Amino acid sequence: MVGLLGFVALAWRPAIPEVATPLPSSFSADLLARGATLASVGYCSTCHSVKGGQLFAGGYAMKSPFGTLYSTNITPDRETGIGAWSKDAFRRAMHEGVARDGSHLFPGFPYDHFTKISDDDVDAIYAFLMTQPAVHAPAHPNELMFPLGIRALQAGWKLLFFRSGRFEPSTDHDAQWNRGAYIAEALSHCSACHTPRNPLGAEWGGASRYTGASVDGWFAPAITAANPSPIPWTPDELRAYLFQGLSRFHGTPSGPMSPAAHGLTALSISDQDALVTYIASLRGGNAPPQAVADAITRALDVSAANTGRQIDPDARFYVEACASCHYNGRAGINPSRPDLALNSAVHLADSANLIRVILFGIDAPEGAGGVVMPAFGPGFSDAEVARIAAYLRRTRTNEPPWPNLEKTVGKIRAQGKGEG
Numbered sequence: 001m002v003g004l005l006g007f008v009a010l011a012w013r014p015a016i017p018e019v020a021t022p023l024p025s026s027f028s029a030d031l032l033a034r035g036a037t038l039a040s041v042g043y044c045s046t047c048h049s050v051k052g053g054q055l056f057a058g059g060y061a062m063k064s065p066f067g068t069l070y071s072t073n074i075t076p077d078r079e080t081g082i083g084a085w086s087k088d089a090f091r092r093a094m095h096e097g098v099a100r101d102g103s104h105l106f107p108g109f110p111y112d113h114f115t116k117i118s119d120d121d122v123d124a125i126y127a128f129l130m131t132q133p134a135v136h137a138p139a140h141p142n143e144l145m146f147p148l149g150i151r152a153l154q155a156g157w158k159l160l161f162f163r164s165g166r167f168e169p170s171t172d173h174d175a176q177w178n179r180g181a182y183i184a185e186a187l188s189h190c191s192a193c194h195t196p197r198n199p200l201g202a203e204w205g206g207a208s209r210y211t212g213a214s215v216d217g218w219f220a221p222a223i224t225a226a227n228p229s230p231i232p233w234t235p236d237e238l239r240a241y242l243f244q245g246l247s248r249f250h251g252t253p254s255g256p257m258s259p260a261a262h263g264l265t266a267l268s269i270s271d272q273d274a275l276v277t278y279i280a281s282l283r284g285g286n287a288p289p290q291a292v293a294d295a296i297t298r299a300l301d302v303s304a305a306n307t308g309r310q311i312d313p314d315a316r317f318y319v320e321a322c323a324s325c326h327y328n329g330r331a332g333i334n335p336s337r338p339d340l341a342l343n344s345a346v347h348l349a350d351s352a353n354l355i356r357v358i359l360f361g362i363d364a365p366e367g368a369g370g371v372v373m374p375a376f377g378p379g380f381s382d383a384e385v386a387r388i389a390a391y392l393r394r395t396r397t398n399e400p401p402w403p404n405l406e407k408t409v410g411k412i413r414a415q416g417k418g419e420g
């Protein structure tokens with residue numbers, strides 16, 4: 001009984017009274033422009049909109065082992081959105097994961113990262129959202145496993161895994177690195193996808209950070225020294241991949257990384273440099289130039305071996321299906337559609353990224369503007385997709401073969417491309 005009362009006391013948060021919706025004219029143009037950038041870099045619209053729906057009106061389904069959670073309406077509609085929320089109520093949601101009415105929010109809303117956003121930046125996001133068109137859109141009921149849907153129980157999760165607090169710069173690093181860390185950790189929550197989670201859905205800390213994790217049927221690769229790309233990431237390639245949507249060695253951001261990269265393009269050049277400085281530091285700095293040169297030579301050798309007459313029927317199949325686009329010249333890497341020897345997708349322990357790209361292709365809005373790859377799912381059987389994947393794995397990497405490929409292809413085909 002005492003324990004229960006204690007828990008109720010722990011879980012209880014007061015409601016914050018409704019206020020009049022602030023007038024757009026009460027915010028300065030500067031503040032609104034900053035809010036728009038911050039919202040883009042925090043991917044608010046990615047999770048708070050559905051394909052073809054109105055921006056920020058919610059309803060986006062987040063599937064997890066615990067069931068499906070739906071994002072809510074964060075437009076300034078008074079009844080179904082956050083139009084009656086004060087600045088303080090909004091700050092409490094972002095920093096503590098508590099809604100205006102006092103109920104606990106689920107950590108599918110990444111408040112464990114947003115808690116690190118400065119008060120000033122949260123206020124700018126508030127101003128930006130309050131000036132968006134109000135949309136009447138009631139929340140979609142969540143489909144979470146009992147008893148996980150009980151909001152008060154989130155207080156227990158918070159006690160175990162959540163520490164509220166603004167970003168604190170590290171004195172071991174310079175201002176640029178700290179700025180990058182703030183963008184990555186507080187706003188862009190890169191680790192929400194790139195860090196594996198414990199059985200209760202919280203990110204592992206310490207040496208596990210950024211070592212790669214499954215997300216929405218994709219695998220977000222390690223972006224530490226454990227990254228599987230044969231060519232180590234350099235600051236230049238990170239810049240090209242994250243902000244131009246195409247790295248000549250590593251390909252294009254697809255799947256859930258595609259909207260993330262689009263969001264980042266709102267960053268100023270100096271903030272882009274800061275983010276790259278921080279992310280590059282996760283893998284212990286620059287790759288030695290020789291390591292890059294050696295990997296390029298190996299990749300060119302693989303493609304050269306593919307230009308003669310093909311005896312291997314798998315190689316012939318690959319040439320017919322893929323090599324019209326993915327090939328290297330003898331003298332250098334094809335900058336926009338390189339041979340796949342260099343891509344993480346063929347080197348990862350998880351085959352999902354490669355299979356998804358083959359089945360569903362790459363749409364124009366993903367990756368670099370206008371870059372597209374056709375979907376092979378409609379034309380190829382599961383066995384044919386598996387055959388190409390197995391062939392690439394066998395000839396382009398030194399990794400062990402993927403087990404049960406054909407079954408995996410069937411499973412991913414049944415899941416479909418998803419919202420991302």
Ligand code: HEC
Pocket residue numbers: 038039042043044045046047048062069070071072073074081082090093094099100104105106107108109110125
């Ligand atoms: C990874 C997906 C994701 C991202 C990114 C995200 N949200 Fe959310 N957000 C959610 C989900 C899911 C909920 C609903 C949580 C719940 O019902 O407990 C939510 C709830 C909220 C709420 C509470 C609204 C209410 O009705 O109680 C606010 C405020 C909010 N988000 C603001 C933002 C802002 C601002 C950003 C961008 C800086 C953002 N969110 C980015 C998933 C996300």
Ligand code: HEC
Pocket residue numbers: 184188189190191192193194215218219220221223227228229238241242250252253254255256257260264279344345353
């Ligand atoms: C919503 C989930 C999500 C978020 C947020 C996210 N990523 Fe990713 N990331 C992925 C996925 C999935 C992939 C694999 C995409 C592919 O294969 O095309 C990926 C790929 C990458 C890669 C390429 C790795 C490789 O070896 O090919 C880099 C680098 C990267 N992300 C950096 C970042 C950074 C930096 C941030 C934050 C600014 C970030 N990501 C935020 C999901 C995410």
Ligand code: HEC
Pocket residue numbers: 250251252253254321322323324325326336337338340343345346353354357358362367371372373374376388
């Ligand atoms: C009509 C041209 C075209 C064909 C044919 C094609 N691709 Fe692609 N593919 C592209 C483009 C463009 C990209 C994006 C640029 C990049 O990542 O290199 C891409 C990217 C990829 C990626 C990297 C995705 C990422 O997340 O970085 C993989 C893996 C891939 N293709 C596999 C294949 C396979 C396997 C085949 C044959 C079944 C194939 N492609 C056929 C054009 C094509």
